[in-house]
Amino acid sequence: xxxxxxxxxxxxxxxxxxxxxxxxxxxxxxxxxxxxxxxxxxxxxxxxxxxxxxxxxxxxxxxxxxxxxxxxxxxxxxxxxxxxxxxxxxxxxxxxxxxxxxxxxxxxxxxxxxxxxxxxxxxxxxxxxxxxxxxxxxxxxxxxxxxx
Amino acid sequence: xxxxxxxxxxxxxxxxxxxxxxxxxxxxxxxxxxxxxxxxxxxxxxxxxxxxxxxxxxxxxxxxxxxxxxxxxxxxxxxxxxxxxxxxxxxxxxxxxxxxxxxxxxxxxxxxxxxxxxxxxxxxxxxxxxxxxxxxxxxxxxxxxxxx
DNA sequence: ATGGATGCAAACTGTTTGCACTACT
DNA sequence: AGTAGTGCAAACAGTTTGCATCCAT
Numbered sequence: 001x002x003x004x005x006x007x008x009x010x011x012x013x014x015x016x017x018x019x020x021x022x023x024x025x026x027x028x029x030x031x032x033x034x035x036x037x038x039x040x041x042x043x044x045x046x047x048x049x050x051x052x053x054x055x056x057x058x059x060x061x062x063x064x065x066x067x068x069x070x071x072x073x074x075x076x077x078x079x080x081x082x083x084x085x086x087x088x089x090x091x092x093x094x095x096x097x098x099x100x101x102x103x104x105x106x107x108x109x110x111x112x113x114x115x116x117x118x119x120x121x122x123x124x125x126x127x128x129x130x131x132x133x134x135x136x137x138x139x140x141x142x143x144x145x146x147x148x
Numbered sequence: 149x150x151x152x153x154x155x156x157x158x159x160x161x162x163x164x165x166x167x168x169x170x171x172x173x174x175x176x177x178x179x180x181x182x183x184x185x186x187x188x189x190x191x192x193x194x195x196x197x198x199x200x201x202x203x204x205x206x207x208x209x210x211x212x213x214x215x216x217x218x219x220x221x222x223x224x225x226x227x228x229x230x231x232x233x234x235x236x237x238x239x240x241x242x243x244x245x246x247x248x249x250x251x252x253x254x255x256x257x258x259x260x261x262x263x264x265x266x267x268x269x270x271x272x273x274x275x276x277x278x279x280x281x282x283x284x285x286x287x288x289x290x291x292x293x294x295x296x
Numbered sequence: 297a298t299g300g301a302t303g304c305a306a307a308c309t310g311t312t313t314g315c316a317c318t319a320c321t
Numbered sequence: 322a323g324t325a326g327t328g329c330a331a332a333c334a335g336t337t338t339g340c341a342t343c344c345a346t
Contacts (some may be wrong), residue, residue: 024300024345045335060303065336081229083288085310086335101276101284116276120268128249128264128291136249138292140231143273143284172320172325193310208328213311233335234310 010037010076010093017074031057032067036077042088042113082110082142099141111147158185158224158241165222179205180215184225190236190261230258230290247289259295 014033018025035052036043043051049064059067068089071077078092082102099121101114125136162181166173183200184191191199197212207215216237219225226240230250247269249262273284 022300026301026345028302062304062337063302066301079231081231081233083227083229085229085233085235087233101280101282103282114280118272118275120272124266124268125291127266132249132262134249134251134293136291136293140288140290140292141269142288143276144286144288145282145284170325174320174326176327210312210329211327214326 006037006094007034010034013076013093014071014074017070023070028059028063029067029070032059032064033071033076036071036089037091037093039091042080042090044086044088048089080140080142083144084110099143101143101145103145103147105147154185154242155182158182161224161241162219162222165218165224171218176207176211177215177218180207180212181219181224184219184237185239185241187239190228190238192234192236196237228288230261231292232258247291249291249293251293251295253295 010033011030014029015025017023018029032048032052035055035057036048039048039051045061045064045068048068049059049061052059052064068077068079072079072089076091076093077089080088080090080100082088082100083104096117098115098117101116102110103112103114105111121139121141125139128134129136158181159178162177163173165171166177180196180200183203183205184196187196187199193209193212193216196216197207197209200207200212216225216227220227220237224239224241225237228236228238228248230236230248231252244265246263246265249264250258251260251262253259269287269289273287276282277284
Protein backbone atom coordinates (compact mmCIF):
# COMPACT_ATOMS: atom_id res chain seq x y z
CA UNK A 1 0.00 0.00 0.00
CA UNK A 2 1.30 3.44 -0.94
CA UNK A 3 2.10 5.75 1.95
CA UNK A 4 -0.90 7.80 3.13
CA UNK A 5 0.79 11.15 2.51
CA UNK A 6 1.62 10.15 -1.04
CA UNK A 7 -1.94 8.99 -1.58
CA UNK A 8 -3.18 12.30 -0.30
CA UNK A 9 -0.89 14.27 -2.57
CA UNK A 10 -1.74 12.44 -5.76
CA UNK A 11 -5.47 12.59 -5.06
CA UNK A 12 -5.02 16.26 -4.48
CA UNK A 13 -3.34 16.70 -7.82
CA UNK A 14 -6.10 14.79 -9.55
CA UNK A 15 -8.72 16.83 -7.68
CA UNK A 16 -7.21 20.03 -8.95
CA UNK A 17 -6.77 18.74 -12.47
CA UNK A 18 -10.33 17.48 -12.64
CA UNK A 19 -11.67 20.73 -11.22
CA UNK A 20 -9.65 22.88 -13.60
CA UNK A 21 -10.79 20.88 -16.62
CA UNK A 22 -14.41 20.63 -15.44
CA UNK A 23 -14.36 16.87 -15.47
CA UNK A 24 -16.13 14.49 -13.14
CA UNK A 25 -14.70 12.85 -10.07
CA UNK A 26 -15.51 9.28 -11.00
CA UNK A 27 -14.74 6.27 -8.84
CA UNK A 28 -12.79 4.78 -11.72
CA UNK A 29 -10.34 7.66 -11.99
CA UNK A 30 -9.47 7.62 -8.31
CA UNK A 31 -9.36 3.88 -7.94
CA UNK A 32 -7.13 3.45 -10.99
CA UNK A 33 -4.83 6.22 -9.79
CA UNK A 34 -4.44 4.59 -6.38
CA UNK A 35 -3.97 1.22 -7.96
CA UNK A 36 -1.17 2.47 -10.18
CA UNK A 37 0.60 4.06 -7.24
CA UNK A 38 0.59 0.70 -5.50
CA UNK A 39 2.44 -0.89 -8.40
CA UNK A 40 6.19 -0.85 -8.27
CA UNK A 41 7.20 -1.33 -11.85
CA UNK A 42 6.31 -0.44 -15.40
CA UNK A 43 3.13 -1.97 -16.75
CA UNK A 44 1.26 -2.13 -20.02
CA UNK A 45 -2.45 -1.56 -20.49
CA UNK A 46 -3.29 -5.22 -20.63
CA UNK A 47 -1.45 -5.95 -17.42
CA UNK A 48 -3.13 -3.09 -15.59
CA UNK A 49 -6.54 -4.11 -16.88
CA UNK A 50 -5.96 -7.71 -15.80
CA UNK A 51 -4.68 -6.78 -12.36
CA UNK A 52 -7.59 -4.43 -11.78
CA UNK A 53 -9.94 -7.26 -12.68
CA UNK A 54 -8.11 -9.59 -10.29
CA UNK A 55 -8.48 -7.04 -7.54
CA UNK A 56 -11.94 -6.07 -6.36
CA UNK A 57 -12.32 -3.27 -8.87
CA UNK A 58 -13.04 -4.25 -12.44
CA UNK A 59 -13.24 -1.69 -15.26
CA UNK A 60 -13.37 -1.90 -19.03
CA UNK A 61 -10.30 -1.55 -21.18
CA UNK A 62 -11.70 1.59 -22.74
CA UNK A 63 -11.78 3.17 -19.31
CA UNK A 64 -8.23 2.08 -18.64
CA UNK A 65 -7.13 3.82 -21.84
CA UNK A 66 -9.18 6.91 -21.10
CA UNK A 67 -7.95 7.19 -17.57
CA UNK A 68 -4.31 6.67 -18.47
CA UNK A 69 -4.63 9.41 -21.06
CA UNK A 70 -6.05 11.71 -18.42
CA UNK A 71 -3.45 10.82 -15.80
CA UNK A 72 -0.77 11.34 -18.41
CA UNK A 73 -2.06 14.80 -19.13
CA UNK A 74 -2.27 15.49 -15.41
CA UNK A 75 1.39 14.52 -15.11
CA UNK A 76 0.59 11.64 -12.78
CA UNK A 77 1.93 8.89 -15.02
CA UNK A 78 4.61 8.58 -17.69
CA UNK A 79 4.31 6.69 -20.93
CA UNK A 80 7.11 4.84 -22.68
CA UNK A 81 7.67 3.06 -25.94
CA UNK A 82 10.49 0.60 -25.65
CA UNK A 83 11.62 -1.26 -28.74
CA UNK A 84 8.35 -3.04 -29.43
CA UNK A 85 4.85 -1.91 -30.23
CA UNK A 86 3.37 -1.87 -26.75
CA UNK A 87 3.14 1.23 -24.60
CA UNK A 88 4.40 0.97 -21.05
CA UNK A 89 3.39 3.24 -18.20
CA UNK A 90 4.64 4.08 -14.75
CA UNK A 91 3.66 6.40 -11.92
CA UNK A 92 5.57 9.65 -12.05
CA UNK A 93 5.06 11.56 -8.83
CA UNK A 94 7.70 11.24 -6.11
CA UNK A 95 9.57 9.33 -8.70
CA UNK A 96 11.90 11.74 -10.36
CA UNK A 97 12.64 11.84 -14.08
CA UNK A 98 14.83 8.96 -15.07
CA UNK A 99 16.08 6.86 -17.91
CA UNK A 100 15.99 3.18 -18.59
CA UNK A 101 18.19 0.24 -19.31
CA UNK A 102 16.08 -2.40 -21.00
CA UNK A 103 17.25 -5.96 -20.75
CA UNK A 104 15.63 -8.27 -23.29
CA UNK A 105 15.82 -11.96 -24.05
CA UNK A 106 17.09 -13.24 -27.41
CA UNK A 107 13.72 -12.52 -29.01
CA UNK A 108 13.69 -8.92 -27.92
CA UNK A 109 11.05 -9.49 -25.25
CA UNK A 110 11.48 -7.16 -22.28
CA UNK A 111 12.82 -9.05 -19.27
CA UNK A 112 14.03 -6.44 -16.85
CA UNK A 113 14.08 -2.68 -16.64
CA UNK A 114 16.72 -0.87 -14.65
CA UNK A 115 16.26 2.82 -13.99
CA UNK A 116 18.96 5.39 -13.71
CA UNK A 117 19.39 9.11 -13.91
CA UNK A 118 22.34 10.98 -15.32
CA UNK A 119 22.78 14.76 -15.25
CA UNK A 120 24.68 14.72 -18.54
CA UNK A 121 21.35 14.30 -20.32
CA UNK A 122 20.18 17.64 -19.03
CA UNK A 123 23.39 19.19 -20.23
CA UNK A 124 22.82 17.82 -23.74
CA UNK A 125 19.26 19.04 -23.63
CA UNK A 126 20.25 22.52 -22.54
CA UNK A 127 22.81 22.70 -25.33
CA UNK A 128 20.27 21.61 -27.91
CA UNK A 129 17.71 24.13 -26.72
CA UNK A 130 20.19 26.94 -26.86
CA UNK A 131 21.66 25.90 -30.17
CA UNK A 132 18.32 25.43 -31.95
CA UNK A 133 16.37 27.99 -29.98
CA UNK A 134 13.53 25.64 -29.12
CA UNK A 135 11.86 24.37 -25.99
CA UNK A 136 12.28 20.66 -25.34
CA UNK A 137 9.39 19.30 -23.31
CA UNK A 138 10.64 15.83 -22.62
CA UNK A 139 13.05 13.09 -23.53
CA UNK A 140 13.41 9.33 -23.61
CA UNK A 141 16.70 7.56 -23.23
CA UNK A 142 16.84 3.80 -23.49
CA UNK A 143 19.91 1.63 -23.41
CA UNK A 144 19.47 -1.94 -24.58
CA UNK A 145 21.26 -5.04 -23.42
CA UNK A 146 20.50 -8.64 -24.30
CA UNK A 147 20.36 -11.39 -21.71
CA UNK A 148 22.97 -14.03 -22.49
CA UNK B 149 20.30 8.63 -56.75
CA UNK B 150 22.78 7.36 -54.18
CA UNK B 151 26.42 7.70 -55.10
CA UNK B 152 27.74 4.69 -57.05
CA UNK B 153 30.46 3.89 -54.51
CA UNK B 154 27.90 3.83 -51.73
CA UNK B 155 25.66 1.60 -53.78
CA UNK B 156 28.55 -0.73 -54.39
CA UNK B 157 29.42 -0.90 -50.72
CA UNK B 158 25.95 -1.63 -49.46
CA UNK B 159 25.35 -4.27 -52.12
CA UNK B 160 28.61 -5.78 -51.08
CA UNK B 161 27.53 -5.93 -47.48
CA UNK B 162 24.25 -7.54 -48.47
CA UNK B 163 26.11 -10.00 -50.71
CA UNK B 164 28.28 -11.10 -47.84
CA UNK B 165 25.40 -11.27 -45.39
CA UNK B 166 23.28 -13.32 -47.77
CA UNK B 167 26.17 -15.64 -48.53
CA UNK B 168 27.04 -16.14 -44.89
CA UNK B 169 23.45 -16.96 -43.99
CA UNK B 170 22.87 -19.12 -47.08
CA UNK B 171 20.02 -16.99 -48.27
CA UNK B 172 19.00 -16.16 -51.82
CA UNK B 173 19.92 -13.09 -53.78
CA UNK B 174 16.43 -12.04 -54.75
CA UNK B 175 15.58 -9.00 -56.85
CA UNK B 176 13.39 -7.71 -54.04
CA UNK B 177 16.17 -7.59 -51.48
CA UNK B 178 18.50 -5.61 -53.68
CA UNK B 179 15.87 -3.31 -55.11
CA UNK B 180 14.48 -2.47 -51.68
CA UNK B 181 17.97 -1.89 -50.32
CA UNK B 182 18.79 0.51 -53.16
CA UNK B 183 15.46 2.20 -52.81
CA UNK B 184 15.99 2.82 -49.10
CA UNK B 185 19.42 4.29 -49.73
CA UNK B 186 17.85 6.77 -52.11
CA UNK B 187 15.54 8.04 -49.40
CA UNK B 188 16.78 10.87 -47.27
CA UNK B 189 14.64 10.65 -44.20
CA UNK B 190 13.01 8.26 -41.81
CA UNK B 191 10.12 6.25 -43.18
CA UNK B 192 7.58 3.79 -41.92
CA UNK B 193 6.63 0.52 -43.56
CA UNK B 194 3.50 1.89 -45.15
CA UNK B 195 5.35 4.81 -46.68
CA UNK B 196 8.06 2.57 -48.08
CA UNK B 197 5.52 0.14 -49.46
CA UNK B 198 3.58 2.94 -51.10
CA UNK B 199 6.64 4.59 -52.59
CA UNK B 200 7.88 1.30 -53.96
CA UNK B 201 4.51 0.78 -55.60
CA UNK B 202 4.64 4.29 -57.08
CA UNK B 203 8.07 3.55 -58.49
CA UNK B 204 8.41 0.81 -61.09
CA UNK B 205 9.01 -1.90 -58.51
CA UNK B 206 6.00 -3.14 -56.58
CA UNK B 207 6.28 -5.71 -53.80
CA UNK B 208 3.93 -7.01 -51.14
CA UNK B 209 3.88 -5.64 -47.64
CA UNK B 210 4.97 -8.99 -46.27
CA UNK B 211 8.11 -8.75 -48.36
CA UNK B 212 8.74 -5.23 -47.12
CA UNK B 213 8.54 -6.47 -43.55
CA UNK B 214 10.70 -9.50 -44.26
CA UNK B 215 13.31 -7.50 -46.09
CA UNK B 216 13.50 -4.78 -43.45
CA UNK B 217 14.00 -7.45 -40.82
CA UNK B 218 16.83 -8.89 -42.87
CA UNK B 219 18.45 -5.52 -43.58
CA UNK B 220 18.16 -4.72 -39.90
CA UNK B 221 19.99 -7.87 -38.99
CA UNK B 222 22.60 -7.12 -41.64
CA UNK B 223 23.11 -3.73 -40.04
CA UNK B 224 22.02 -1.89 -43.18
CA UNK B 225 19.04 -0.14 -41.62
CA UNK B 226 18.08 1.10 -38.18
CA UNK B 227 14.68 0.82 -36.57
CA UNK B 228 13.12 3.35 -34.23
CA UNK B 229 10.05 3.66 -32.07
CA UNK B 230 9.19 7.26 -31.50
CA UNK B 231 6.33 8.14 -29.17
CA UNK B 232 3.62 6.32 -31.09
CA UNK B 233 3.02 2.78 -32.17
CA UNK B 234 4.56 2.86 -35.59
CA UNK B 235 8.08 1.70 -36.31
CA UNK B 236 10.30 4.04 -38.30
CA UNK B 237 13.33 3.00 -40.27
CA UNK B 238 16.35 4.69 -41.83
CA UNK B 239 19.44 3.64 -43.71
CA UNK B 240 22.41 3.20 -41.43
CA UNK B 241 25.57 2.89 -43.49
CA UNK B 242 27.66 6.01 -44.08
CA UNK B 243 25.30 7.58 -41.67
CA UNK B 244 26.91 7.37 -38.29
CA UNK B 245 25.07 6.55 -35.06
CA UNK B 246 22.94 9.45 -34.01
CA UNK B 247 20.09 10.58 -31.84
CA UNK B 248 16.89 12.38 -32.58
CA UNK B 249 14.96 15.47 -31.76
CA UNK B 250 11.32 14.83 -32.61
CA UNK B 251 9.16 17.82 -33.32
CA UNK B 252 5.46 17.07 -33.15
CA UNK B 253 2.30 19.07 -33.70
CA UNK B 254 -0.21 19.63 -30.88
CA UNK B 255 -1.67 16.17 -31.44
CA UNK B 256 1.65 14.44 -31.06
CA UNK B 257 1.96 13.68 -34.76
CA UNK B 258 5.57 13.66 -35.94
CA UNK B 259 6.32 16.75 -38.03
CA UNK B 260 10.05 16.97 -38.26
CA UNK B 261 13.02 14.94 -37.10
CA UNK B 262 16.36 16.55 -36.44
CA UNK B 263 19.38 14.33 -35.98
CA UNK B 264 22.31 15.01 -33.76
CA UNK B 265 25.13 13.15 -32.11
CA UNK B 266 26.63 13.84 -28.74
CA UNK B 267 29.65 12.06 -27.27
CA UNK B 268 28.28 12.41 -23.74
CA UNK B 269 25.92 9.52 -24.48
CA UNK B 270 28.84 7.20 -25.01
CA UNK B 271 30.29 8.34 -21.72
CA UNK B 272 27.05 7.50 -19.93
CA UNK B 273 26.94 4.18 -21.67
CA UNK B 274 30.50 3.31 -20.72
CA UNK B 275 29.81 4.19 -17.11
CA UNK B 276 26.70 2.03 -17.03
CA UNK B 277 28.49 -0.91 -18.59
CA UNK B 278 31.31 -0.70 -16.10
CA UNK B 279 29.04 -0.12 -13.13
CA UNK B 280 26.63 -2.95 -13.91
CA UNK B 281 29.10 -5.22 -15.65
CA UNK B 282 26.94 -5.73 -18.74
CA UNK B 283 27.26 -5.21 -22.45
CA UNK B 284 24.98 -2.57 -23.93
CA UNK B 285 24.23 -3.29 -27.57
CA UNK B 286 22.42 -0.15 -28.50
CA UNK B 287 20.56 2.91 -27.34
CA UNK B 288 17.78 5.28 -28.33
CA UNK B 289 17.72 8.90 -27.29
CA UNK B 290 14.78 11.06 -28.26
CA UNK B 291 14.16 14.62 -27.26
CA UNK B 292 10.67 15.94 -27.84
CA UNK B 293 9.55 19.43 -28.70
CA UNK B 294 6.10 20.62 -29.69
CA UNK B 295 5.49 22.93 -32.62
CA UNK B 296 3.88 26.13 -31.40
C1' DA C 297 -32.42 16.19 -15.56
C1' DT C 298 -28.48 16.78 -18.07
C1' DG C 299 -24.64 15.22 -20.41
C1' DG C 300 -19.95 13.48 -19.29
C1' DA C 301 -18.03 8.83 -18.35
C1' DT C 302 -18.32 4.03 -18.64
C1' DG C 303 -18.83 -0.70 -20.84
C1' DC C 304 -19.10 -3.37 -24.55
C1' DA C 305 -18.31 -4.60 -29.05
C1' DA C 306 -17.05 -3.38 -33.40
C1' DA C 307 -13.65 -0.94 -36.21
C1' DC C 308 -8.99 0.25 -37.16
C1' DT C 309 -3.88 0.13 -37.66
C1' DG C 310 0.47 -1.96 -37.61
C1' DT C 311 2.44 -6.35 -37.72
C1' DT C 312 2.65 -11.48 -38.14
C1' DT C 313 1.31 -15.87 -40.07
C1' DG C 314 -0.19 -19.68 -43.42
C1' DC C 315 -0.26 -21.34 -47.74
C1' DA C 316 -0.18 -21.66 -52.81
C1' DC C 317 2.86 -20.01 -56.32
C1' DT C 318 7.31 -18.20 -58.14
C1' DA C 319 12.07 -18.10 -59.07
C1' DC C 320 16.87 -18.45 -57.12
C1' DT C 321 20.50 -21.89 -56.81
C1' DA D 322 14.40 -30.21 -59.22
C1' DG D 323 14.20 -28.62 -54.90
C1' DT D 324 13.13 -25.20 -51.67
C1' DA D 325 13.66 -20.47 -49.94
C1' DG D 326 11.11 -16.33 -50.87
C1' DT D 327 7.12 -13.94 -52.46
C1' DG D 328 2.16 -12.37 -52.65
C1' DC D 329 -2.10 -12.39 -50.90
C1' DA D 330 -5.37 -12.73 -47.49
C1' DA D 331 -6.55 -13.97 -43.16
C1' DA D 332 -5.23 -13.70 -38.24
C1' DC D 333 -3.46 -11.03 -34.45
C1' DA D 334 -2.37 -7.42 -30.96
C1' DG D 335 -2.75 -2.92 -29.34
C1' DT D 336 -5.50 0.95 -29.60
C1' DT D 337 -9.51 3.84 -30.91
C1' DT D 338 -14.33 4.65 -31.79
C1' DG D 339 -19.59 4.56 -31.54
C1' DC D 340 -23.40 4.08 -29.04
C1' DA D 341 -26.53 2.70 -25.31
C1' DT D 342 -26.47 3.02 -20.40
C1' DC D 343 -25.15 4.94 -16.00
C1' DC D 344 -24.08 8.24 -12.57
C1' DA D 345 -21.72 12.76 -10.92
C1' DT D 346 -23.23 17.26 -11.03
